Amino acid sequence: MDTDQWLRTAKAAGAAYAVLVAKHCSGFSLWPTEAHDYSVKSTPWRDGQGDIVGDFISSCHRYGIRPGLYYSTSANGYFQVDNPGVVKPYDVKAQERYNEAVMQQITELWTNYGELFEIWFDGGTLPPEQGGPDVRSRLLELQPQAVCFQGPKEMSSLIRWIGNEDGVAPNPCWSTTDIISNTIHTELGAEEEVGECPQYGAGNPNGSVWAPGEADMPNRKPNQWFWMEGEDQLLYPVEELVECYYNSVGSNTNLLIGMVIDNRGLVPDADVEQFTAFGQEITRRFDTSQEVTSGEGEVVELIFPSPTEINHIVMMEQIAEGERIRSYRLEALVNGQWKLIVQGQSVGHKRIVRMETVEATSVRLTVDEAVAMPLIRKLAAFHVL
Numbered sequence: 083m084d085t086d087q088w089l090r091t092a093k094a095a096g097a098a099y100a101v102l103v104a105k106h107c108s109g110f111s112l113w114p115t116e117a118h119d120y121s122v123k124s125t126p127w128r129d130g131q132g133d134i135v136g137d138f139i140s141s142c143h144r145y146g147i148r149p150g151l152y153y154s155t156s157a158n159g160y161f162q163v164d165n166p167g168v169v170k171p172y173d174v175k176a177q178e179r180y181n182e183a184v185m186q187q188i189t190e191l192w193t194n195y196g197e198l199f200e201i202w203f204d205g206g207t208l209p210p211e212q213g214g215p216d217v218r219s220r221l222l223e224l225q226p227q228a229v230c231f232q233g234p235k236e237m238s239s240l241i242r243w244i245g246n247e248d249g250v251a252p253n254p255c256w257s258t259t260d261i262i263s264n265t266i267h268t269e270l271g272a273e274e275e276v277g278e279c280p281q282y283g284a285g286n287p288n289g290s291v292w293a294p295g296e297a298d299m300p301n302r303k304p305n306q307w308f309w310m311e312g313e314d315q316l317l318y319p320v321e322e323l324v325e326c327y328y329n330s331v332g333s334n335t336n337l338l339i340g341m342v343i344d345n346r347g348l349v350p351d352a353d354v355e356q357f358t359a360f361g362q363e364i365t366r367r368f369d370t371s372q373e374v375t376s377g378e379g380e381v382v383e384l385i386f387p388s389p390t391e392i393n394h395i396v397m398m399e400q401i402a403e404g405e406r407i408r409s410y411r412l413e414a415l416v417n418g419q420w421k422l423i424v425q426g427q428s429v430g431h432k433r434i435v436r437m438e439t440v441e442a443t444s445v446r447l448t449v450d451e452a453v454a455m456p457l458i459r460k461l462a463a464f465h466v467l
């Protein structure tokens with residue numbers, strides 16, 4: 083196993099952060115936990131002295147990638163726990179033992195490996211009021227700054243599931259929502275709510291909770307999160323991953339791509355090629371703009387020194403000050419005439435607009451509706467061949 087190879091590959095793909103699945107639904111733990119024996123400690127690998135979590139975190143630091151950990155509390159085969167985090171068949175004592183093990187394990191993970199950028203609760207966390215472990219208190223105590231995927235609603239930095247594993251966010255896609263994913267997914271009997279709530283993936287511009295979207299998808303299809311021998315042909319072609327980038331990052335959503343590890347403990351060669359080519363393609367498209375500006379107010383204009391061919395426009399709001407735009411228009415000045423390119427609603431962190439190539443002398447962003455002064459961190463035009 084070589085976690086440096088994993089993180090080098092993530093870096094080549096352009097990743098800013100990485101999340102290790104420290105324990106998936108089987109319960110097998112990739113670090114030498116004190117909670118039970120079902121972990122790397124009980125294997126012959128490195129004579130039971132190995133710690134994949136520790137190696138992963140060190141490699142993240144080495145490659146300048148912010149580390150995150152996935153730990154699902156909602157399912158654990160070792161304790162006969164299934165969604166939404168309940169021992170089945172239900173038994174009070176067994177549930178207590180499970181809750182204690184969760185508290186022990188999250189304490190280890192959140193104490194021994196430094197500050198975590200993101201903590202991933204696949205399927206959310208069952209709140210203590212409903213018989214679950216008190217994850218939120220421990221989180222507030224040990225990693226209060228972490229971005230929590232489907233985390234407890236008391237956390238200040240939440241990120242929500244976009245609702246599919248296909249790398250596609252809706253348009254518009256808002257950073258705020260009414261719904262906090264963990265309450266949808268783990269409160270007993272709440273699954274039905276998902277179906278009834280069209281705002282789930284898109285969020286809600288008037289929602290009171292700041293929880294932008296994260297689109298998670300595996301790098302093999304359909305839904306192949308795990309490595310199996312002879313399945314390299316299932317890899318997403320690079321052009322499809324690029325399409326996912328447009329549909330997620332280009333729609334105000336983080337993109338989290340699964341990375342399988344093979345029986346050598348490495349990212350398979352074909353996957354290294356895929357991730358590297360993906361990173362190179364994103365860089366090729368978006369590293370050099372024809373022109374870029376920033377500004378504030380209802381109209382921000384990007385002026386070219388001479389008529390310039392463009393076919394992409396990228397907009398970013400200064401989201402540290404909130405997501406303020408509610409509707410906008412983009413126009414290009416072509417042969418002395420303003421030509422409408424697109425009308426839209428949400429911008430947020432990033433909106434990528436693809437368009438037919440035009441030769442423009444200027445691009446104008448007009449904000450038709452906003453809840454406060456629009457703050458445009460970036461308005462850039464590109465010509466992607």
Ligand code: OTN
Pocket residue numbers: 203204205206232243246247267298
């Ligand atoms: O079988 N599943 O549990 C499943 C199949 C396909 C897509 C998602 C799921 S589970 C789903 O995973 C999400 C992350 O991708 C979130 O954690 C959801 O809460 C969870 O229900």
